[in-house]
Amino acid sequence: MDSTFLDDTICAISTAHGAGAIAIVRLAGNHAWSIAERLFTPQGFPHREGEPSLKTHTAQHGFIRDPKTADIIDEVVVIPYKGPNSYTGSDLIEINCHGGSVVTAEILNACLECGARLARAGEFTERAFLSGKIDLTQAEAVLDLIQAKTVRQRQLAVSAMAGGLGAKIKAVRMELLTLLTEIVAGIDFPEEVGDAPQERIERVVAESESALERLLKTARSGHFLRAGMKVAIVGKPNAGKSSLLNQLLSYDRAIVTEIAGTTRDALQEPLDLNGIPVILIDTAGIRHTEDTVEKIGIERSAMAVEEADFILMLFEANTPWSEEDSRVRALIGQKPFVLIANKVDLSPGFNFEEFINGNLGLEAGEPVAKLEISAKTGEGVKSISSVIENYVLTEEALKQAGGSLNQRQYELCNSAHHALRLVKETLAEGLPQDCLATDLKLAVDRLSEVCGESVSQEVIGQVFANFCIGK
Numbered sequence: 182m183d184s185t186f187l188d189d190t191i192c193a194i195s196t197a198h199g200a201g202a203i204a205i206v207r208l209a210g211n212h213a214w215s216i217a218e219r220l221f222t223p224q225g226f227p228h229r230e231g232e233p234s235l236k237t238h239t240a241q242h243g244f245i246r247d248p249k250t251a252d253i254i255d256e257v258v259v260i261p262y263k264g265p266n267s268y269t270g271s272d273l274i275e276i277n278c279h280g281g282s283v284v285t286a287e288i289l290n291a292c293l294e295c296g297a298r299l300a301r302a303g304e305f306t307e308r309a310f311l312s313g314k315i316d317l318t319q320a321e322a323v324l325d326l327i328q329a330k331t332v333r334q335r336q337l338a339v340s341a342m343a344g345g346l347g348a349k350i351k352a353v354r355m356e357l358l359t360l361l362t363e364i365v366a367g368i369d370f371p372e373e374v375g376d377a378p379q380e381r382i383e384r385v386v387a388e389s390e391s392a393l394e395r396l397l398k399t400a401r402s403g404h405f406l407r408a409g410m411k412v413a414i415v416g417k418p419n420a421g422k423s424s425l426l427n428q429l430l431s432y433d434r435a436i437v438t439e440i441a442g443t444t445r446d447a448l449q450e451p452l453d454l455n456g457i458p459v460i461l462i463d464t465a466g467i468r469h470t471e472d473t474v475e476k477i478g479i480e481r482s483a484m485a486v487e488e489a490d491f492i493l494m495l496f497e498a499n500t501p502w503s504e505e506d507s508r509v510r511a512l513i514g515q516k517p518f519v520l521i522a523n524k525v526d527l528s529p530g531f532n533f534e535e536f537i538n539g540n541l542g543l544e545a546g547e548p549v550a551k552l553e554i555s556a557k558t559g560e561g562v563k564s565i566s567s568v569i570e571n572y573v574l575t576e577e578a579l580k581q582a583g584g585s586l587n588q589r590q591y592e593l594c595n596s597a598h599h600a601l602r603l604v605k606e607t608l609a610e611g612l613p614q615d616c617l618a619t620d621l622k623l624a625v626d627r628l629s630e631v632c633g634e635s636v637s638q639e640v641i642g643q644v645f646a647n648f649c650i651g652k
Contacts, residue, residue: 190216191300191308192292194285195651201280206288207651208274208297209305214261216295217274220245220288221259235274237263245276247287248294255284269305270312303648307641310633317633317644318347321587324648325407333456333574337406341584347632349396350594353389354628357601360385361621368615376614386604389624393598396586403585405490405573409451409458412569413485415513416495417505421523424556425495426450426463429565454566457573462489483512491569492518498553499527502537519568520548526555589644593627600624 190210196203208216218234223243235241239261245254258277267273278284293299301307303324310320322341329335340346363377414422430450448463464482486492492513496506525531533551550568554561586594600623607616629635 190297191304192289192297193300193305193651194289195275195305196280196285198282198285199280200282204278204280204285205651206276206278206285206292207300207305208272208276208292209267209269209300209308210271210297212296213272213274214263216292216297217259217261217276219248219295220291221257221276222246235259235261237261237266245278245288245291248291254287254291255279257288265312268314269308270314271308300650301645302650303645303652304650306648306652307645310641316344316347316351317636317641318350318584318590318631319344320633321590321644322346322584323652325587327649327652328407331406331453331456331458334406334458336456337403337585346396346584346586349392350590350628350631351634353392353597354625354632354634356385357389357621357625357628361618361625364614364618364621368618379608382614382617383605383608386601386608390598390601390605393594393601396594397591397598399585400588400591402574403587403591406457406585407587409460410491410569410573411460411462411489412491412493413462413464413482413489414493414495415464415482415486415509416523417497417503417509420495420497421556422463422495423448425493425521425523425554425562425565426461428556428559428562429461455570457570459569486512486516489516491572492516493521493565494518494548495521495523495556498522498525498531498536515546517549517572519565520551521565522551522553523556525553526558526560589640590631593631597624597627600627 188211190208190212192206192208195205195207214235221234221241221243222245223234223241241259241261243257243259245257246252247254255278260275260277262268262273262275264271264273276288278288289299306315306320306323309315310317315323319342322338326335326338326342329338360377360382364382367376414425416422426448430452450461450463452459452461462485464485494509494513496502496509522531522533522536531553533553549572552561552564552568554565556562600620603620604617604624607620626635630640633641
C-alpha cells in the first residue's frame with residue numbers, strides 16, 4: 182500500500198441523502214484537525230489565548246463558516262477524535278449539522294476547498310482496517326450491519342463486529358503457523374532441532390480441522406440470513422397453495438377460489454420470518470392441461486422450483502394421493518422440502534403413513550418434515566415457520582463461532598480445511614516432514630487472507646467496493 186494513500190485527508194457525507202433533522206459530514210486524515218479548526222468557530226468565540234478550539238472526544242457547539250467569505254453555513258456540533266484513538270486510527274472529525282442536501286453539500290464543499298478530497302466508497306472503514314483497528318472479518322461485518330433488514334441480520338453482524346469470528350480464525354492460524362515454524366526449523370537444522378513430534382503434529386492438525394469444520398457449518402445460515410431464502414409453495418391445483426401464502430403473510434395477497442387452476446403465474450412476496458428474510462413464491466398448480474395460459478403458468482412453476490432454496494409441497498388430506506401429486510414430487514427432485522397435508526379439518530383421523538403408502542418416491546430423498554395443517558383455518562401453519570427456522574439456523578454453531586462465514590471467508594476456510602486433510606494423508610503415509618510444509622503453509626496462507634493478515638489490494642478493493650461513501 183502506498184503510504185501517501187493514508188496521508189490524504191478525506192471527507193464525505195456519512196448520513197443518507199435527503200431532508201432530515203441531523204446529518205453528519207466526516208473528515209479523516211493528517212490535515213483533518215487543521216481543516217476543522219479553519220472552518221469551525223466555537224460558540225463564545227474568541228476563546229482564551231492558547232486554548233485549542235477543538236478538544237478530542239468532546240462535543241462542541243458552534244458554527245461552520247465559508248472559508249472564503251467567513252459567512253456562517255450552519256450551526257453545528259463538532260466531535261473531534263485525535264488519532265490513533267479514533268475509528269480510522271488517524272485524526273477524525275464528525276460535523277453534526279442540520280439535515281438537508283444543500284447545507285451538507287456546502288459543508289462538504291468547504292472541506293474540499295480546504296484541501297480534503299472526496300472519500301471513496303468504504304474508505305473510512307478501509308482505513309480502520311489498514312491501521313489495524315479492525316480485521317477484515319470485522320470490516321465485512323460493518324457492511325452486513327449497514328445492509329441489515331431484519332433483527333437476526335443485525336445480530337449476526339454485531340456478533341462478527343465484536344471480533345469473535347476473526348479471533349477464532351486467528352487462533353487456528355496461529356496454532357498452524359507455530360507448528361509450521363517448528364517443522365521448517367527441523368528441516369533447516371536437522372541436527373540442532375530435529376523433527377517435530379508426530380503426536381503434536383497430529384493433535385494440532387486434528388484440532389484445527391475440527392475448529393474449521395465448526396466454522397464451515399455456519400456458512401449456510403449466514404448465506405440465508407444475508408441473501409435471503411427463496412421458498413416455493415408447490416402442489417397440484419386446488420391443494421391450498423394460495424391460502425397458505427395468505428396465512429403466512431397474514432393478509433390476502435393471492436386470489437383464492439374453489440376453481441382449480443385459479444393461480445396462473447408465480448407470485449413472489451417478501452416475509453420477515455422471525456428475522457430470516459424469506460421470499461415466498463406461490464406457484465400455479467401442476468397438472469396436465471391443454472389450456473395455453475395455464476401451461477405457461479406451470480412452466481413458470483417449474484422454474485420457480487428450480488430457483489428455490491426450499492420447497493413447501495402441499496397435498497390434499499381429504500382426497501387420495503394422485504398421479505398429479507407424484508408429478509409434483511418428481512419435479513422437486515433432490516431439493517429440501519416439507520411435505521404438508523392440507524385440509525386436515527376435512528379429514529378427521531388422517532394418518533400420514535397410511536395415506537402416502539409408499540407413493541412418495543423416497544429414493545429422491547426424505548422430506549425435512551411432515552406437517553398437518555389447514556390453510557383455511559390456520560391450524561398448524563405456525564409449525565411451517567418453525568421448520569424453516571430450524572433448517573436455516575444452526576444457532577449453537579453461530580453462537581460458538583461468534584458470527585458466520587460469508588462466501589469469501591467460506592471458500593478460504595474450506596481451502597484451508599482441504600489442505601489440512603492433505604497433511605493428514607501425508608502423515609498417514611509416513612512421508613518425511615518436509616512433505617508436510619507445503620500443505621501446512623497453504624492452510625496458514627488461506628486463513629491469513631480471511632482476516633486480512635496477508636491479503637492483496639485487489640481483494641481489499643473488492644471487500645470495500647460495496648460500502649456506501651462516508652462509511
